[in-house]
Amino acid sequence: MAIDLEVGLRARVTVPGSSANLGPGFDTLGLAVGIYDTVEVEVTSSGLEVEVVGEGADDLPRDSSHLVVKAINSGLHAADVHVPGLKVTCHNNIPQSRGLGSSAAAAVAGVVAANTLAGDPLSTDEVIQLSSAFEGHPDNAAASVVGGAVVSWTDIPVDGVSQPEYRAVPLTVHKDIKATALVPDFHASTNAVRKVLPSHVTHTDARFNVSRTAVMTVAIQTHPQFLWEGTRDRLHQPYRADVLPVTAEWINRLRNRGYAAYLSGAGPTAMVLSTEPVDPKILDSARDDGLRVLELDVAGPITAELLRV
16 A cells, blocks of 8 residues: 655755767667756645746646656656645756757656655666656666766567566766757657658668777777767668758768767757867857857766755
8 A cells, every 4th residue: 555645745856968879879878968957846735736947838738747747656656655746846957859858857857756755765777767668768867867878778578568678787987078069949859850760771780880889888988089980870860860950960060070979869959079178169150050059067867855844
């Protein structure tokens, strides 16, 4: 039987955004980046109140369909606790639907808030499992949970009935690596951008991406001089270029200047990983083209604290 949590219990979580794929590691590699959403959840006597401040304030729902609320309910169920009501306040800094892990951050924040309210009965692996289930792949969510970089994968059950198992292991990122995001002023739907991908690829392209993913895991940990080579890809970015022409143009422009630029997640953000700052003239040119420039550190794990009103 579920335990009832007391009214007035409150949790605050701060969750980093993330960049997925890192070029060749499609649905596998992820990196937590230093832009953060903060979610506060309070147990109330009844009902549901949702407040959204910042990114997405004009578009996100204020009811049980909000992703953070769905994730809270998932976490509460997994922790076997019950609440009479909730007040949820989201302070959003992560741009929505731009390839910086806003949806994964919302899912992670909700699950971790619920776990914090319940007294932390869920393990890190369980938090990754619950939050990844909302997207169907663990690269963004795992990075936001554990921080730094992750290698992640999905175990598909052979019985066709059991739920997929989402797994991830952390990588220690080289201390000098920074991220620079060039963020266009339009959204990109992950599902829509996935539709342009072919159902089959050549053995040559598959082999190419396997090798570059291996290079990337080394480059991001100990050999950043190989970041440019490690961000090369043939499985998804060439196919998405036609539907994201502004992003593709900027990725090509940056790579031609020697920067390790790639499509962050499903886009439309172009991300650069480097040990030296990107040339200010290039960033000024990006701003002139209407892109928002975010110079970001590699982020640590999600943080959470339990409060009382």
